[in-house]
Amino acid sequence: MSKNPKSISIEKNTLIKVLNLISAYKYSFIMSLIFAAVSVALTLYAPIVIGRGVDLIIGSGKVDFDALLPILIRLGIVTALTAAAQWLMGIFNNRIAYGVVNDVRYKAFSKMQKLPLKFIDSVGYGDIISRITTDADQLSDGLILGFSQFFTGVATILGTLIFMFKINPIITAAVVVMTPLSFFVARFVSSHTYELFRQQTEIRSQITSLTEEIIGNQKPVRAFGYENEAQRRFDSINGKLQHVGMRAVFFSSLTNPSTRFVNNMVYATVGVAGAFAVLGSFGAGLALTVGELTCFLTYANQYTKPFNEISGVVTELQNAFASAKHLFDLIEEPPQLPDKPDARVLNDADGSVDIEDVSFSYRPDVPLIEGFNLNVRPGQRIAIVGPTGCGKTTFINLLMRFYDVTGGSIKVSGTDIRDITRDSLRGSFGMVLQDTWLKSDTIRNNIAYSKPDATDEEIIAAAKAAHAHSFIKRLPDGYDTVISENGENISQGQKQLLCIARVMLSLPPMLILDEATSSIDTRTEIRIQKAFEEMMRGRTSFIVAHRLSTICNADVILVMRDGHIIEQGSHSELMKLNGFYAELYNSQLGSAE
Amino acid sequence: MFKLIKYLRGYIKECIMAPLFKFLEACFELTVPVIMAHIIDTGIAGSDREYILKMCGLLVLMGILGLCSALTAQFFAAKAAYGFGTAVRRDMFKKINSLSMSQLDKFGASSLITRITGDINRAESGVNMFLRLFLRSPFIVIGAMAAALMLDARAAVVFLVAVPVMGLLIYILMHISVPFYKKAQTSLDRVSQITRENMTGVRVIRAFSRQGAEIENFSDANAELMSINEKVGSISALMNPLTYIVVNLAIAAVLWVGGIRVNVGGMQQGEVVAMVNYLTQILVAMLVLAQLIVTLTKAMASGTRIAEVLELQPDMPDNVADAEAADSCNTVLEFDNVSFEYSGSKEDALSGISFKLNRGQNIGIIGGTGSGKSTLVNLIPRFYDVTSGSVKIDGTDVRNMSFKQLRDKIGYVPQKASLLTGTIRENMRWRNEAADDSEIIEALKTAQAYDFIFEKDGLDTSVSQEGKNFSGGQRQRLTIARALVSSPEILILDDSSSALDLMTEARLRRALSTANPNMTQVIVSQRISTIRDADLILVLDDGSAVGIGTHKELLENCEIYREICATQIPEELTGTAAERISK
DSSP states (O other): OOSOGGGOOOOHHHHHHHHHHHGGGHHHHHHHHHHHHHHHHHHHHHHHHHHHHHHHOOSTTOOOHHHHHHHHHHHHHHHHHHHHHHHHHHHHHHHHHHHHHHHHHHHHHHHHHHSOHHHHHHHOHHHHHHIIIIIHHHHHHHHHHIIIIIIHHHHHHHHHHHHHHHHOHHHHHHHHHHTHHHHHHHHHHHHHHHHHHHHHHHHHHHHHHHHHHHHHTHHHHHHTTOHHHHHHHHHHHHHHHHHHHHHHHHHHTTHHHHHHHHHHHHHHHHHHHHHHHHTTTTOGGGOOOHHHHHHHHHHHHHHHHHHHHHHHHHHHHHHHHHHHHHHHHHHHSOOOOOOOTTOBOOSSOOSOEEEEEEEEOSBTTBOOEEEEEEEEOTTOEEEEEOSTTSSHHHHHHHHTTSSOOSEEEEEETTEEGGGBOHHHHHHTEEEEOSSOOOOSSBHHHHHGGGOTTOOHHHHHHHHHHTTOHHHHHHSTTGGGOBOOTTOTTSOHHHHHHHHHHHHHHHOOSEEEEEOOOTTSOHHHHHHHHHHHHHHHTTSEEEEEOOOHHHHHHOSEEEEEETTEEEEEEOHHHHHHHTSHHHHHHHHHHHHHO | OGGGGGGGGGGHHHHHHHHHHHHHHHHHHHHHHHHHHHIIIIIITTTOHHHHHHHHHHHHHHHHHHHHHHHHHHHHHHHHHHHHHHHHHHHHHHHHHHSOHHHHHHHOHHHHHHIIIIIHHHHHHHHHHIIIIITHHHHHHHHHHHHHHHHOTTTTHHHHHHHHHHHHHHHHHHHHHHHHHHHHHHHHHHHHHHHHHHHHTHHHHHHTTOHHHHHHHHHHHHHHHHHHHHHHHHHHTTHHHHHHHHHHHHHHHHHHHHHHHHHTTSSOHHHHHHHHHHHHHHHHHHHHHHHHHHHHHHHHHHHHHHHHHHHOOOSSOOOSSOOOOOOOOSEEEEEEEEEEOOTTOSSOSEEEEEEEEETTOEEEEEEOTTSSHHHHHHTTTTSSOOSEEEEEETTEEGGGSOHHHHHHHEEEEOSSOOBOSEEHHHHHTSSOTTOOHHHHHHHHHHTTOHHHHHHTTGGGOEEOTBTTTSOHHHHHHHHHHHHHTTOOSEEEEESTTTTSOHHHHHHHHHHHHHHOTTOEEEEEOSOHHHHTTSSEEEEEETTEEEEEEOHHHHHHHOHHHHHHHHHHHHHHHHTHHHHHHHO
């Protein structure tokens, strides 16, 4: 988070929402405040006890041991209580901070499952992931720091002021006059280093992009002997970084010594004023004992410390609240329309699909699908053909009701899909997508994803039907092999087979197959094809087609271009039409055979 | 990390001065309690106001001196740290460019980028912190103990007990909590992983209506993270209270022992106060030290990752001398029974590949993903060395040539078409820094890239990172032009016209063969149409040549080639051809 701290201010709304979340931990919160107050009060009381002790050690032969012992015992008790209060405060703080983050993360994640895909697609995955992970973390860090330092810091400042004031108002006044100085110095330094840090960030990102370019393109770099030129460019940026970075770090590191210097000045002031007070220069009413002076000096130190820390804490809190805002924005995003209360539960789909005058677009100003009609009888095979980006995915999005149509209607088994529960609608389709998504879990659980209560026999039968059983058996742990997060322990083709097995297990009455085989070797492709054929038998299937054979056998071919269905019909009808499809077909046939 | 110390060699002065001035600062800070003791024992006890003012002046002076020392120390520390970082960064970049491709593969590009950026930054600030702060805490601790000893040796015994106890406490607490921090990190990774998985699989999850189960799954991981965090939190929350107890007990002890010493006249009241102050200073220094150790541990881990790269010796060193030209022969490129396996893999990526190409002949290489097409062409410019057999250019084994000699003969067009930030002219001058504009324009024309460049700013057209301001097809044509500048003998096209429509590709192929009829082309493609006219077609399957010959011959005698042809029609039909017709 290298943002300008000044540009982030804590929004009142966000603060209220964070407090709302904390209110679930009312009890812990109150306890935390009580223990914070107790520990600060006791911490401030300890110097008084120590001071009294010092006052008993006056000089040779004059030490009053009988009075000293109870004071030391008292110091011991105070210390034990302080430590206990500090620890308990820490525990309650942790409970609140981690509890709040756990809650907010859970809310965000659950919300994500209910958000319309339209939102998810438009914001992008990365953004949502970083809110649920990084932002939530930032919030927890901020809360911990806020609770443990902000409250105690403020309490310490107030407490020391009161105690010092009680001991000697004049010296206290001197201290109060001097303290803003340290705050001011810290402010001054940070505002002057901001520009240098900004430059450093910029140069660092230049270095990153250069290394990304050179390392990412090692082969051409080597082949063309570009190494020397690359090194020259790198050295020049690197040199700039050295110059700017050094100054940025030097200036920013001025903060600590400068504030320490201010503290020392405060200390000297207290020392001299205190010494004079002991000597009675301020009059008898304001006279101090040496013990009180010791105590005063300790206070002066404790009083200035929170000032030094507070600017860091405020930055951290601002970041935390900015993160909290990201999370709340996600949580408050309107969810998809809930299922209608009287929605039909579709558990006996006959396989008919009627698309009536459907129109749809992602953006209101750019019409995409318009006036789309199609009647699919049970068991028919529909192939969709067209160049990349022509809208094949859009069609799947509408069928599965990932997106709602803007006009017209889609009916499955005679019911508008908006009047069917989403779960039962989607359960009636088996979907194998180009993107072979698997969980990082065992192969068994991945296949059983569509039917968690499936028996081992059912799972193996599904794997056999998908031609996946033989390769699974050969894996070191068979069905218990865990697919790693990037899935690099099995090949792309094997993943595709597992996705097919996953659908094979539940075998719903309708299928959507995005037949992505371009990155798969010829032999696996033939096996996958066989698996597809078996699956499609007797089922209504929608196929994004890549293979000539699938297209020719399809009952209806939809030819799409730029989001429009420009032609539809069987292979022979379309050839007779002698339009776009025929042109495609002929031109290809000519060039490849 | 310690292996990187040599990079501080040029900064010996800074490395001594920074801690030295830090030490001075600590000394000045340590005098403060003593001065205060004098104020109490001499000034107050003797009612000497002038003395008190003098001592106050001394306090101010010490403050100023402390400030100056701190600034000097910080200046030297920053100078040394950034000098160190800059040198390490430069050497690492150089090292990366000298390692062999198989060595780079072992790290992976993203890991190397993290190392040269994030890790070096962390090590750099680690050095800075170390020089600036790490030594300060021990100075204060030892200095305060020494000062206490000088004040009164017997009372100082308390210090000798309290300080080790405090150190031990901090050590034990850190020792217990560090493994928990690792556990918490693993748990956090699991939460992130589930989140990521749910985003990328959002359609599948909804298709199977498994949202509820996913939420439950996440909730478990999330709750586990919370409980680990709470546990580790409650352990580290012990740090402050426990050290506080030790210090206050020590203060009580100092008061008692000090009381005895004062009573017998061995010590004065102010000196007892000074000792109490020293204990407080020690506490603060110890806590800072504990935090620093965590930061420095991270820097050390980064240092180790940096050293891993820097220590590697390139396993494919350059030949110092060029190989002598072999007797002029007509065979430009020859693969003689070449086998290759990637290090760490047990299976051959290529086995027993042989073919010969004469000057001006072209070879097409086709096969499924993972069949070894790119691997094969990678052997020609020696990105990798063969495991057995040999690759010869103009009759000379490529391993006997110098890199410069070898690569001057080759124009290479990678699979991933990307350009570097800069101008078109700069990008075109990779092979030959002195290439003039007419030569570049010639290459651009052959590569069918002239028209769209000259619609913009010609050779001065700027290129953004990776060449993202051009379309995929335009980038491919530009990388082809880059390879053509200063006429290479052999042109390697590694699936580098996949984004071109068929018409443009046909024009490109024609231009390539007419522009320089003597140039030998090695063309890798997934598309039959790209390679069907080549003089020789090599069909690869699982690393072996399953067919070699012309298009016609292969259609007759190569089963796999026929299969590929059969699957291609619909692919072309749905893909590029459609784009062509729609234009």
